[in-house]
Amino acid sequence: MNYKKEILFDEAKKTHRSLILRIYQTIFFLGKWGIVFLLSYVDVTSAQEYAFRNYSIVQGLSESVVNTLIQDEKGYIWMGTGFGLNRFDGHNFTIYLQEDGLKSTQINILYLSVDDKIWIGTSQGLHWYSPTKDSIHYVSEVPAYAIISLFEDSQNRLWLGTEEHGIYLYSPKSTKPLTHLNPSTLTFNGPVRKIIETDTSYLLISRTGIYELGPKIFSDSTSFDMSVISEETRYRDAILDTNNNVVWIGSRDGLYSYKEGQFTFHKLNTSNLASRIQSLALDQDGTLWMGTEDGLLHQREDGLIRYGSQDGMSNTLINNLYFDKEGILWIGTYGGGANVFLGEYVVNYDLSNTLSNNLVTGFIEQENGDLWIGSYGGGVQILSKEYSDLITSSNVPQELGPFKWPQLEGLADQRVYHLSEDPYGTTWIGMRDALGYVKNNRVETIAELYFPYRKIRHIRWSNSSTMWVSTYDHGLIKVDYTDLYNPETWTINQYSTQIPSWPSNTILKSIEDKKGTIWVATYSGVVEMKRDGRFRTWGLAEGIPNISVMGVIEDSQGSIWAHTFGGLARISDNELMAITEKDGLPSRVCYFLYEDPQKSNLLWIGTNGGLIQYNLDGNTFKAITQEEGLISDEMNLGAFYEDSQGQYWLGTVEGLSKFNPKKYRGNEKPPRIHIEEVLLSGFNVDPLDTKKLQMDYNQNFFEVGFIGLNYTAPDQLYYRYRLLGLEEQWQQTKNTTLRYPSLSSGDYIFQVQAVNSNGLISEELAQIQFKVNPPYYQSLWFWIGILILIGWVLYLIRRTTKITKLVDMERMRVRIASDLHDDVGASLTEIALQSDFLLADTVQQELKESLSQIGRQCRKIVGSLDDIVWSIDARNDSFGDLTDRIQDYALAILDTTQFDIEYAFDSLPMDKKIPVEIRENTYLIIKEALNNVVKYSNGDRVSIGLRLQDNILSTVVSDNGSNVNNSKKTGHGLRNMKMRAQRMNGMLKIQNNKDFSVSLQVPLNN
Structure with missing residues (x-):
């Protein structure tokens, strides 16, 4: 027990002492006949609650009168009520009324055809629901009569049973869609409750009788043979058991069967109201369930079981029974909404019916089959085997009120921690302030003089001469004795913090493994004690997930398991492996641990999150919670016991659950998954309309709503999803709505799957594709235009640069040409002229020749220079x-x-x-x-x-x-x-x- 519960137990002492009802203060044990005698005056049906779940107007149902139930192809549950049609997904109701297409909100019957249409019989005619368009359509060809039964035969004709106008055959694709079986040709005119097709004929179940129509094959003709099977009573419902080729018929008088022409009445050992059968259903095992005006009946091989309001039903007047694809029984009631019965694998008990205190702490089964139940503040109660067997049968009286199981008298302290059996078959009781045992029908308390230790959390024997007692404050107590029942022969050794290196005085449990090593669960780790007295502590440094250890066990393979506040630890071959929430453990606080004796690969863990089934082979976890019928998700320390019949008794903070693992099917069907809503930038769009699943770059907000359908444990569903185009890895969430703001442009695919409490993933993958259009500046044409523009600009720059260079070059050429012409040309011309002037004077002949040559050469150079100047001058480029x-x-x-x-x-x-x-x-x-x-x-x-x-x-x-x-x-x-x-x-x-x-x-x- 953790600190929280220790305080809780202290408070419980004050609260519950005044509430403990001691029915039998003058007797301690009752014999077999005494118990049976007392039970004849006890309403034992008021002493337990089964795994019922209720849905009513509080949860959103449009009305508490549920007339009919079905499950569609997608997995949704549909409920027809006196005021509207309801679709249920495990969490929320969607209601359809007149504004949604119904001519009448009085829904009498629902039927799912082979083409997945939902046909709706109302007080004003026939409708059908389109699952693809989520719309209701009125069938105008059918008269607006009150339709109370629907059936589709092997020829795909829809039979319409009315309240006062006989039967119609409706074939929508036929040239003559509607055929009326003229009531004047029949001997009945009462309401037609059910139509059943056999291999050779049709059975019509009317309030006034049962009639057989044949031959079976007829089309538009109203000519047929008709025979009366029975007109003895008022008949309400019928169902065909194909495995046994028998038709079960429920009536006001009880149960009938029709097989091979034989009509048989089956008397039910029930009250008059419980014999009035309103509805019938067959479960997955082929056993028959009956809904009556006074509860639910189950015809099992071991007898008839009745369930009523005292067992958890919200109302016992049943209108309709229906088994869904998960094997869950849905019950439509008159005034109590819809009840869900998860199965007979769990029965709950609490202070309101049988227990003297809800804080159940321990169990022990006696040799005679009686079960002793210890609680903190309620002492020890005795559930006799005769009573336990009797409360599972229908032969019980119902005259008296609630019955408290008798309490063990003579306890020194009603705050019981632990029950244990010694090697001699005697029951020992560990209490907060005492240690005692029961021998020869008397409670003996060990005197404080001989055993001064308190808060006894666990007791065990290692042999016929040694007892080990775990205490909350005083450590581990070893008692060696020669006479167990004479404490004067006891020799006590205390293992506590007074011993060097002993980690803690808070000891919750000890065990001895096959090798003789003692393992001790303390609040400071696990102590391993060798035979030679040496010990070591397995703590945080060794890898234990939490040092507050609440218990240890040895499995069939010889491994030691410790359950702690932080998960599990497995010690094998001197190595420790931790199993925590990171490894998938649903809840970290582990109060007890038990190895399944039938399947050594299974461990059962009691946690704050229910009862966990741990499969070692697949390293998978399965949580069984209050949602699946347990009385509470919060278990108590060590409060687990498997009885001789293989049933598990679970002590919780809110009462006691008896769990039968053999009957528990688990959440064995993969959930369904559907995308229900898509919003693009706040606008709702049809997921099937791919043309609309596009968003502009500035309206890139994507929101999607989806739902997983699982009715066994809907609150334990979680989802794995990803948005391809943004992420490749799967993410997990429990939310059913996801938002993606500010998505960049691109193509996306949103994918989602549902995962149930068994870890089963939905077989289908719900997905939706959409596109975020790129902005104009990300389009191909935009970038082509940009490239063209850049190229044009670069061209202009280059051209401008080139032109500038050309202009500069032309200017330079003009300047050079001008300079050559003005300077060099002028100089050469001046030289030529000077040579001419010299030739005009009287000079020597030798000089004349030279001067003449100089003049000619200068003029030649001037001519060549003139060509050069002309070619250089930019003004001559045309x-x-x-x-x-x-x-x-x-x-x-x-x-x-x-x-x-x-x-x-x-x-x-x-x-x-x-x-x-x-x-x-x-x-x-x-x-x-x-x-x-x-x-x-x-x-x-x-x-x-x-x-x-x-x-x-x-x-x-x-x-x-x-x-x-x-x-x-x-x-x-x-x-x-x-x-x-x-x-x-x-x-x-x-x-x-x-x-x-x-x-x-x-x-x-x-």
Whole structure:
């Protein structure tokens, strides 16, 4: 027991002493017949509660009168009430009323057809629900009569049983969808409660009788054979047991069966009200359940079991029974809403019915089968085997009120911690302020003189001469004796903090393993005591999850297990392994630990989160909680016992649960999972409409709502989810709504699965795809435009830079040309003029020749310099400047009296710029060609032409002279012309056939 419970127990002493009902103060034990005699006056049905769960208007149900229940293909539970249709997902109700399409809110019957439609019979006709559109549709072809039964036969015809107008057959796809079986052809006119199809005929269960229609196959015809099976009483419901080929029929008088033409009545040993059967159902094992006007009946092999309000039902007037796909029984009641019966695997007891105190701390089964139950403040109560057997049968009286199990008299202290049996079969009782035993029907208390220790938490025997007592404040007490029942023969040794290195005085349990080593659970770790007296402590340094150890056990493999406030610890081969919440343990505080004797790979753990089943093979955990029927999730220290019938008795802070692991099926069906709502930036959209599942970049908020369907333990469901496109790893949550704000652009897939308390994952994967459109500045066309713009800007920059450089270069060329012309040209001209002046004077003959040569050379240099200046000067870059220069030179060098000069420049764009290199080299080639004409031609006509076409500049210089001195026209000048043509990537051709011509073709770059 932890500190919290120690304080709680102290307070319980004051609170519960006044509440303890001592029914039998004058007797200690009752014999077999005495117990039976007393039970004849006891309403034992008031002494227990089963695993019932109730849903009513408090939980959201539209009305507490539930007429009909079904489960659809998706797993939702539907309830038809007197005011509306309800869909239930385990947590919330969705209600459908007239504004949702119902003509009447009085729902009499629900039926699920093979095409997953839900057919709804109301007081004003027939409706159907579309699961894909979540909408209700009214069937106008069917009269607005009160429909109280529905059935789809093997021909997919829907049978409609009405309150006052017989039966209709409805075939929506037929040319004649509605066929009325004329009531005048039948001998009944009462309400048709049920239609059943057998191999050869149809059975109609009416309030006034049971009728058989045959032959079975008929279509639109109303002609058929009809026979009366029974008209003895009022019949309410029927069900076909296909395994045994029998029809069970519930009536006002009780239970009937119809098999192979035999109609049989089965008498039920119940009260009159409990014999009025309203509804029937078959469970997964094929056993029959009956809903009556006074509770629930279960026909088992060992007898008939009745459940009523005293067993946990909210109302005993039952309208409808239905088993869902998990095997859970749903019970529609008249005024109590819907009850869920999880199964007969757990029975609960508390202060309101049988217990003298809810804080149950220990158990011990006697040789005669009686179970002794210890509680803190309630002493020891005795549950006799006769009574225990009797309360599971229907042969019990119901005249008297609640019955408290008799208490053990003579205890020195009612605050019981522990019950144990010694090697001689005697029961020992560890109490807060005493140690005692029961022998010869008397309680004997060990005097304080012989045993002064208190708060006895555990008692065990290592052999026939040694007893070990664990105490809360005084350490571990070893008692060696020669006579166990004579404390004067006792020799006591105390293991406490007075011994060096002993860790704690708070000892909760000790055991001795197969090797003879003693293991002690303390509040400062686990103490390992060897036979030679040496001991060591397993604490935090050794890896134990929490030093407050509440117990130790040895498993069948020889491993030692410790259960602590922080989880479990396994010690094997001198190594410790911790099992905590990080490893999947549902609750860290472990009050008791038990190895399943039938399955050594299973451990049962009592925690603050219910009873945990730990599977060692798969390292999986399964939690059985109050949601699945336990009286409380918070167990008590060491309060666990397996009786001779294999049932587990669990002591909790709120009472006692008897748990039968053989009947517990567990949460064995994987849950279903559905996406129920999708919001894109706050706007609700249909998850199936893919066109709408797109978001703009500035409206990128995604919200999704989903639900897992599991009715065994809906609160223990959790979900694994991920958003592909954002994350690849699965995440876990218990929330059913997730939000993703500010998603970046891209394609996403949201995936989610549900996981139940058994760890089973939903078989289907609920997912939804959506897209966040990129902003315009992230689109491909935008970036193409940006690249084009950047390219254009770079082009403009480059062009501007180039133009700037060209302008600067042109300015420099003009400056250089001007400087050459003004400075160098002027100087050379001045030299030439000075030589002329000197020649005009009287000078020696030798000087005249030199002066004349100087003058000629200067003028020659000035001429060459004039060509250089012309080519450099940027003001001469146009075609017009080139042609002017050519004409000037031609007129200067050609004798007009000898040559007739023709120019062909008309097609040139005179104002267009021409590259300097092309302008200069073209001019020099033409100049060289004209020089050759002057030197070698004997003709009288010279033609000079320039033409620009397709960005190709064509130049032709020709004359009509003969090919005289041809060998002299292949010298240095011709090589210069070819060199200049190559500089311009041009093509130079010289022809000397009839006429002499020089042609040049040069490509002009932009």
